[in-house]
Amino acid sequence: MNQLFADLQELIEWQLPIRSRYEGLYRILVAALNQSTRELTIEFSGTFARLDFLCRELSYKELHPTAYRQICSFRSRCSHLSQLTDDELSANCDLDVRALCEFLAKLINEPLPDFFVPYLKFDYPKLTKKSLIANSLRCFISGISDNGISLTGPLGEDFLLPWHYAVNEHQTRDLDYLRPMIRVGTQLNLVRPWEDDGLLLAEQVIFEPDILIDITSIVSGFGKNGKSVYNYLLNLLEIRSQTSAMLLGNLAGQMLDEEVRAFGSGHLPTYVESLKRFFADNALAIVACSDFADADKRENFHENARRQQQNIRNIVHSVFAQDRTIKLQKVILEPSFYCEMLGIQGRIDLLQSDKHVLMEQKSGKMDEYRHTHEKQHYIQMLLYQAMLHYAYHDDLGRELRNDDIASYLLYSLYPEGGLLKEAPAPLVLDEALEMRNQIAYLQLQLSRGEAKEILEGLTPEMLKTEKISDKFWEQYIKPRIAGILNRVQKASAVEKDFFYRMLTFEAREHILAKVGTSQREASGFAALWNCTSAEKREAGNLMDHLQIAGIEEDMRTITLVSCAPDMDDAASLDDNKTVLPNFRKGDIVVLYAYVAGGDPDARRDMVFRANIAAIRSDGLMVRLRAPQREIALLKPRSDIYWAVEHDFMESSFTDTYRSLSSFLEATPDRRALLLGQRDPRIDRSLKLQGNYGTFNELVLKAKQAQDYFLLIGPPGTGKTSCGLVNILRETLISSEKGASDDPASGNILLVSYTNRAVDEICSKLQKMEVPYLRIGSHLSCAEEYRSQLLVERCQQCRNEQEIRQMIESCRIVVGTTAAVTGGSCLFNLKQFELCIVDEASQILEPQLLAILSAKVDGRDAIRKFVMIGDHKQLPAVVTQTERESEVHEPLLREIGLQNCRQSLFERLIRTNCGNSDIISAASPLIYTLSAQGRMHHDVAAFANHAFYSDMLREIPLAHQQRAIPYRSNRQDKWSRLLTTRRISFINVKKERELGVATSDKVNQQEATLIAQLVHAVWLLFDENHLTFNPAETVGVIVPYRHQISTIRKELEQFNISELPQISIDTVERFQGSQRDIIIYGFTVSRPYQLDFLTNNRFVENGQIIDRKLNVALTRARELQILMGDADLLRKDAIFAALIDNVGNCI
Template identity: 35%
Template sequence: MPVEIEHTIQMKQTSRDYYARLAELIATPFSAGQYYELYGMMRQLCEDFSGDRVFSNFFSQLGYVCDMAGVSKTLAAALQSLRRRVGHVEEIRHEDFPGDVRIVADFVKQLFGSDPPDELLSSLPDVGNESTSHRHNTGVGRVLRVRVLRSDTETLYVQPDSDDILIRVSLTAPEDRRYLLELVHEGSTLNLLDVSVGLDGIYIPQWIIYEPDYLLSPSDLAGVFEPNAITPHYYFLKMLQPRESTYYTLLGNTSGQFLDDIIFRRSTATYADSLRKAFRNYPLDFYLQMRSTENISRFHNEARVQFANISHIVEQQMEAVYGFDLRQALIEPSFVCPAVGLAGRMDYLEVGGYRLIEQKSGKRDEYRNSHKEQHFVQMMLYQLMIEYTLGLSRDECRAFLLYSRYSDGLMIERPYMALLHKAIEMRNRIVAMQEKFAENSASCAVVFEQLDVDALRQRPVNDKLWMGYLRPRLETLLRPFTVSLDGQMPAKAFFFRFYSFLAMEQWLSRMGVPSSGAHGYADLWNNPALVRVENGDMYAGLHILAMESAVGDDGIDTITFGISADQQDKLTNFRTGDAVQIYSYEGLEPNVARQFTLRGKVVSLGTDKVKVVLNNAQRNMAVFGDAQTLFALEHDRVESGSSNLVAGLYSLLTAPKEIQNRFFLHTLPGECSTGLPVLLGNYGSFDELVQKEVAAQEIFLVIGPPGSGKTSCALRYMVEEELRRSPSSRLLLMAYTNRAVDELCGMLEGIISDTPMLLSDYLRIGHALSADEAYRHRMLAERVGDELKTVTDIGNLLNRTRIIVGTTTTMMQRQQLLREMHFEVAFVDEASQILEPYLLSFFTLGVIDKFVLVGDQKQLPAVVQQNADVATIDDESLRSLGFTNCGRSLFDRMLHRLISLGRNDLYMQILTQGRMHPRLYDFVNRYFYSSRLQCVPLAHQQRDFREVFANLPANADNMTCHLAEERISFIDCVPVEDGVNEKVNSAEAGMVASCLSALSALYEANGRELKADDVGIIVPYRNQISMIRAKLHEKGLNRFMQTTIDTVERYQGSQRDIIIYSFTVRHPGQLHFLTSSVYMETDNASGTYAVDRKLNVALTRAREQLILIGNYALLQSNEMFARLLDSVPRIG
C-alpha cells in the first residue's frame, strides 16, 4: 500500500530533437500546415525555457525567453514577425519557409548553445528572413497590445505586439492612471485603446487594460460598487459566500422569460404560458422559493405586474418612442471582448449592436427616480464591449436600462466617463490581485487577515445603514480571519494555501499552462486560426444545413451545420455534450472577439455535420445570415463552480470543530467493537467489503484496481445493503464526470430491474444533454410538465426519492437543496480523480453521516493545470495531517493517513479482477500492484487462446499468424518522415488498419464477425484519431469508423475485447508527455517503485487481447517502456 507520493518524472526535448524535426520539415513538400508545426516548435521551446512562469499570451512569453537567453534584437524581431505571420493565412508563402525554418534553427542554437547539424544547414539559407513588421504596422489603431519593459514615475516603456520598436505611454493623460505602477511588472501585457500620439511622440491611450486576456464578467465587476465603498476587495469577499437561489433571482429569471416571450409573441404572449416556461427552466428554484403561501401570493402579484409593465413597454414604447426594430432582436447574445478584458451575456441586443437593453427586476433609485449605480456600471461595461467587438462608436450604440418593476421603467442612459474609468481601474486591480493570490498564499493572508471593516467605509453612507446592516455583515464575514481558532486545527492555513492553488488553476485555465503545453481560453483569440483548426479546437467554414425548433413557435433552438470538405478529415476535440459558441464571420480569419456569439451544446457530431442546441432560442432569422454565411464553432468556457469552490474553503473556517476534525482526519471514528455485521444480502466475494463498509463510521475508502468491478459490483452491493438495512435511508451518489455518473445510473437501473422492491426510482440532477439518453427520463428537467406540474409535485418527488445522483460540480452548485435533506451515506466514484476543494463543501454541509470514497490512486489522477512543484504544500501543520500537495486528491490524502494510523478497518482494496486474461495483466500486476491481484476467474479468463482462433485464414501472413497465437503483442513500427504534425504518426495509423484487417480475417476464419464495438483504439494525442480514421477509410474498413478511438484519459472506466494502443511518439522529447503521470510510490512490502498511471490504464482496458504499436528503438530509451517491451512478444 502507498505511504507517500512524490513528484512526477518528466523529460524535455533536446536540441537534437528540435533539429531532427526541422530537418524533417524542410525535407517534406511544402504545405501551409507546416507552419502549424513550426509555430508549435516555437511554443514548445518557450515553454521549455520559461520554467513555471505564467504568461497571458505567446507574445509576452516569446519576448521574455528572448530577453532571458540574450537573443539578438534582429533574431528576436524575426521570431516575433514569424509568430505574427502564422496568424495571417494570406501571408504564408512557400518561398519564405526555408528562411523561417532558419529562424527557428537559430533560436534553438541560441537556447541550447549547440550548432545545427551540417545536413540541416545545407538545406537552409545562410540567414533567416528579416522582420516583416512593416506589413502589419498600419498605424496605432483602436487596440494596441504591448509588453511592459520598464517604467518611471509617470511613463511606461513598452514594446508593441505589432512592431519591434520601443514606445512611451503616458500615465497622466487624459486621466491620472499612475495606480498602474503598483500593478505592472516587466513582461506584463497591456491593451492600449484609442491611442493618440503627442507632439513629443508619447502615446496617450483612452483606456489601459491590464492583462486583458483575463476576462471578467461585467456583472461581477459592477458588484464592487457598493454604497459604502468602491473597492476590488468586494470581488473577493463575495466569492466567500455560495451563489444560491433567492426569491429575487427567481423573480429576475422569470421576468427575463417574460421579456423574451413578449418581444417575440407580442400581444399573443400570456402570463400563464410564460410562467410555465420559467417553471420548466428553473424547477428547483421554484421549489426552494415557492413553498410558502405568502411567497406564492407575493410572487404572483409582483410577477403579474412585471408582465404587464413589459407588455406595455414593448407594445407602446420601444418602437414608437425609442425607435427599436424588434425584428432585429437578439436574445441573450454573448460577447468575448479581450480588447477591454471582459466577457458577458446581454439581455437584449439588436443585430448590429445599435440598441442594448439590460433588464432589472428589482428597484431603481426611487428617491432620485434614477438608476442604481451597480446597474449603470454594468450597462456601460456592456456598451464598451460592443464598441470594441463590433467596431462601433460610443454614439452608435444606444443603451437602455429596463426596470420591469415600473411601467415607465425603460430608461435611456448616457455613459458617465469618470465612473467608467473607475470601473476599468477596478477591473485592473482585481486582475492584479488575482495574479498575486495565484503566486503565493501569503498574499491571500495579507489581504484577508489585515482587511479592516471600518476601512471599507470609504463613501458617505447613512449611519443607520452602516451600523445596522452593512458593518455587521462585513464583521461576520471577516471574523474567521481575525479571530484565533480553537485548538490546533490548521483551517486558516488550509484556506490560504488552497485559495492560492485555486487562483492559479483559474489563471492557468484562462491564460495557459507553460509547463505542460496546455493552453487556456485566451487561445481562442491569441492562437492563429490555422493553429486552432489544426489542433481540432475550431470548426471554420461551417454552413447551415437545417434549423429546427424543439419548443414549438418559440424560435430556432437547434442548428445542423455542414462541415466543409477540407475539415472533414481533420482532428476534432469536440464531443457530444460539449459547451460551444458559434458565430458568423467574413474573410479567412474567424475570430471570436469580433462578433457576438450564440452559446449552446453539441448534441451530435459526424464526419460531415455537427448539430448544436442553443441555450437561447432565436426568432430573428437575420442572426443566421443567408446561404453564403460562414460560421465558426469553438469551445465555450464553462466556469466549473469556481466561486463555490472558494465558498467551500471558507465554509471550513466557520464549520464546527467536529466537522473540521472529520475532514482533516485529526480524530478518527471509533472501531467497531462487536465484529463485522451480519449482512441482509448475499454478495459473494464482496461480502467482506460490504461488511466493512457497513461497520465503518463517518468514512470508508474502497481501492478498486482495473477490472475489479468497483462500480458494477462493489458500489452496487454497498448501495443495495444500505437500502436493505433501512427502508427510509437516503443516499447521495456522485462522480466527477458525467460519463461516470452515467455508469452509476446504469448500475442503479440494474438494481431497479433485478430488485424493484428494493429500488423503483432515483433522481439525477444536471443538464439533460450531459446525460446518456438512456437515463434522461430520470432527470428532473425531463419530468417537469408531464409528471411534475407544481411545486408540490416536486416536493413529493424529492421526499419519496431515496437516491440522488449527479456530478460533484452539479451537486456543489445545489447545496441549498442538499441542506434540506439528510443522507445516511454519500458514495463518491472516481474519488481518486477529485481534488480536495471539490469535496470539501459536502463535509461542511453537515447533512451526510458517512462518506464512502471509491477510487484507485494508481490510475489516472486528478486533472491539475499547475505542476507538482508549484502545488507543493510547505506548511508543517498541514503536512503533519498528510497534506503534501494541492494537486493530490482527497482520496489519496485520506488513504495515506488511514494507512499511517493503522486503521485498516476504514479502507479495503479489492484484490480480484474480472476483466483481463492473466496474460494481459501480468506486467501491471507485477510492477504496479506488487503481484497481489488475482483473477475472479471468469470463463474468458480461463479460456485457452487456441480456442479463440483455432483456424487461420488462407494465405495468412506473419502478423496474422502471430495475432492468432499471442494475447499480447508489440509491433515495431518506424515512423515515416512526412513533415506533418509530430502528434500524428501515419505509419502507426496504417499499422492499426492492418491489424484490424488481420483480426477481421481471423474472426471470419473462425465463423465470427469482428464488430466495431469489439475493438478499442487508444492514442496519446487526439491528433492521431483523424489519421487512423483516414487510414481505415483508405483500406476500405469503413465498418470500423464507429470504433471508439480516443485518448487514455477518455478510456478510463471502459473496456473492450481487443485494445490496440498506438504509442504515436516519433521523437525522444515526446516521451515526457507519455510519462507525465509517473510517480514514485513506497510500498511497505515492495519498497519504492515507479507507477505509470497512464500506462496502467492503457494496458488494462482489454479483456481478450492487447496489441501495442510503436517505435521499439525510441521506446527502449525509457526504463519503464523497456521493461514492458522485454516482457511482450514482438513483431517486426
C-alpha cells in the same frame, strides 16, 4: 545537432509550398519557446509573451536589435498568415529563416550549424520608426521609471507611456494606481493609442488583457458601502442562499425573452405556461428557497411575477413599437462578447443585430427617490456600451460611436417609466475599467499565494469608502462583511493553512484556465485569440467552415454541416490536415459567424453560448442557451461560415471558491475529521442485515465505519457493480428494518465525477428496480435515464408543494459532483445517511468540499461518506505543474496533504496508513478489491505485477480460463498473431519520406498497421461466425488526436461499415471502458515525446506506478496488442520491462 535545428533543416529540405513552410517554421518557434519556459511558474498567455520573456532574459533586443525586430515581425506574420499573400510571405521567408535560426542558436546556446550559414547573407532591413495604425496595441512592459512605463510593441518597437496625461479636454489619465500592479513583462493593451511629442498615449490602458473579467464581476466591486476591489473578493467567498428576489429576477428575464420571441406570432404566453417552463428549469432552487415555505411570501412572489409579465408585455408590444430606434425583427437575445481589447466579457440581455440598440433588464428597484438608475446597473450598461464602441462594428462594417448606440435600462417592476434611455459617462467608465484592472491583479495575487496577507488584514471599515447612513451600515452592510471575514480570520491554524493553500491552488488553476500553459498546446481560454486557427485545429479545439443547414422550431437547436475544402496532404505539414476535433456531446461551446474566406475570430462579433447536442459525420448539432427569434443571421447563407470553439465557465471556479468557504462553515466535527484532527469512528457492534457472499467482509467494514470508508477498486474488480451496489443494498435494508427518527435515515446520495460514470450508476439502480432522482441536464444524460431527471419528474407536478414532496420522498439522488455542488440547495430539502462518491480518485479536494461540508440545523447534512476509486489509475486533471501544486505547510503535510493535485481519497488512504505509501490490508477503513473479472490472466500479468504487487486474481470467469477463442485457416501474420498470442508487441520504426512532412504526433507506419490489424479482427470474427460489435470487440488507444484521425482515414479504405464505428481514443477517454481486444499504439518517434507518455507516475511501496500505462494495459479482456518503436521505448525502464515481459517482438 540539436533536434530543433534538425527539424528546421528537414523542413527547409522538403521544399514545401510557402504557407506550409511558414506553418512549419512557426511550429518550431512555438516548440522552442515552450521547451524553454516549461519549468517556469510565470503565467504566459501565448507565443508573444514567451518570446518577449526569453528575449529579455537573453538581452536579445539590446545585443541584436535588427535580429530582434525580425523575429518579432516573423511571429506577427505567422499569427496573421491568412491575411498575407503568398508573394508577401515569399519576400520575407529567407530573412525569417535567418531570424529563426539565429534566435535558436542564442536560445539553446549552440553555434549555428553549417547548413544555415548561407542564410546569413540576407541582410536585415534597417530599423525605421513606423507610424501607429491600430485600434488597440498589445505591449509588454520593459522598464518602469519616474518618467513613465517603457513599453515594447508587437514588432519590437519602443514606447514610453507617461503616468499622467490628458485624454481630451474633459478627461485626464492618472496611471499611478498601476504602480504596485506592474512589473517588467506585464502586458498592457493600449486602446485607441496615439503618439504625442515622443510619448505614447491611449484612451484606455488595460492590465493583462488576456485575463478576461466578467462584467458582473466588475460591477460587484461597486457596493452600497462604496468602491473597492475587496467587495469583489468578499463576493467571491460569500455563501449565498437562494432568495425569492433572485428567482424573480431569473423569471423576469425568461419572460422578456418569451415576449420578444412571441412578438408578431399571434400567441402570447400565459403566466401558467411561463411558470411551468421556469419551474422545470429551476425546480430545486424554488422548493429549497425558504421564502416559498411561507404561504404569504409564496403568494407575494406570484403576484409580483404576474405584474412583471404584464409590464414587460406592455413595454415590448407598446413602448418598443412606438420607438423607431428599436426593431424587434432584428433583436438577438442574450448574445455574449469576448472583448480582449478591454479585457472583459459579458452577456447582453437584448441587442439589435446592427448593434445600434442594447438593453439590460433589471427586475428590482431603480433609485426611486431620484427616479434614475442604480449605479451598479448603470456601470454594467456602460461596460456593454464600451465593448461595442471600442471593439465592434455595425452590420455595415462602420465603427460605432457612443451616439450610434441607444442604450436602455429596463426596470420591469414598474408599469410606467421603467424604460430608461441612458447616456454615456466617460468618467464613470474610467472608474469601471480601473476596477477591471484591479480585479485582474487581485486574481493574480490570489494565484501567487497572497490571499492570507490580504484577508488577515482586512476590516469592515476598510471597505466603507463612501458616506452611508450609520443605521444602514451597522444593521445591514457591516454584519455581512464581518461575517465573511470572521469565518476566515477566526479559523484554527490548520484550517487557515488548508483554506489559504487550496485557495491559492484553485486561483492558479483559474488563471491558467484563462491564459494557458506551455505544458499543453493551445490551452487556456485566451487561445481563442492568441493561437492561430491552424494551431487550434491541430489541438482539435476549433471546428470551422461550418454552415447552417437548418434550425428547429424551438429556435435554439441548430444543425451545422462542414464545408471544409479538401486539402492536398502533400502540401500540408501533417499527413492528415483534418485533425479529429476534441469535442463531445454535452460540451459547452461558443458559436460565432465569420465571413466565408476569412479567418474565424471569436472577438470580431457576438457569440452564442451553446451545448453540443450531437456529433455527426458531416457536422454537428448545437443547442443555444438562449432561444432566438427568426433572424436573418441564423438563416442558411453561402457568404457566412460558422465556427465552434470550447467555452469557459467562470461559474465552475466561483462554485469552488465558495466551496472553500463552505468548509469553514462546516460543523466543527466534520472539519476536524477532514483535517485529521480526530480519529474516524468505528462501531464494531453493527451486524449485516443482508448476505452478499464474498463481499460480506467489505460491506460489514463499510457499515461499521461511522464517518467514512475507502474502497480501492483496481481495474475489472467491479467497484461499481459489486462494491457500490452491495453497500447501497445494505444501507437500504438496514433503514427499512430499523426504526429511526433521523431525517437522514435511508436517504442516499450517489455522486461521481463524469456523466458516463453517473450513467453507469443509473443502469445499476434500474436493474435493482429502486426509484431514484437524477440531478443534471438532458444533454449530459444518456437517453435511457432521462425520465429520472428532476426536470422530467417535475413535469408531473402541478405546483411547488408537489415538487417538494416528490424530492423528499425519493430516497436515492444521483448526479455528478459539479451538478450537486451547483444545486447544493438540495441539502435544504434532504439530509443523507450515506453519500457514495464514485471515481473519487479523479476528484480534487475543493470539488468535494461543498457536498461534504453541507449542514442543516447544526448537523452534517451527510452523516457518512464512502469513497470508491483507484489512485493507481488516471487522477484528476490539473493544469499547474507538480512543483507548483506541492504543499509546504508543515501542519498540512502532517495530515497527509502533500500536493493539492492529489484527491481527498488518496490523502485519506495515506492518513489511515500513517502517512506511509504502504497500504495496510488490516486497516478497518480501507478495503481493496482483488478479484478481477475483466482480463485473462496473461493479459493482466504485467500490470498486476508492476502496479499491484501481484495481488489481483481472476474470479475466474469462463473467458479468463479458456484458450484463445479464435481460430483461422488464414496463414497471414495477423491471423497467426490473433490466434496464438494473448499479448504481443509489434516493433515499428517511423520512416520519414523525403519531400513529405509529417507531424511528430502522426506515425503513418503505425496507423497503417493498426488499420490492418482492426481489419484482420473483423475478418477473424467473420470466419469464426462471431458478431463484430464496434462497441465491444476492438478498441484502439493512441496518445494524440492527429494519430486518431490518421487511423480513421486508413480504416475508410476497407469500405466496411463497422470499422469506422470502433472507438479510437486517448487513454484518458478509455478509462472506465473495456473491449475484447485492445490495440495500444505508442506513436512516438522522438525521445522528447517520452516525457508526455510518462507524465503521470508516482512511487508507492518502492514501485513506480505509471497510471497512464496501467489504464492502457487493463482495458482488454482477451487480447492486448502493443505497437511502437522498441529502441526508443527502451530508453524508459518501465517500457523496457514491458517489452521484455511480452517477449518476442514482431
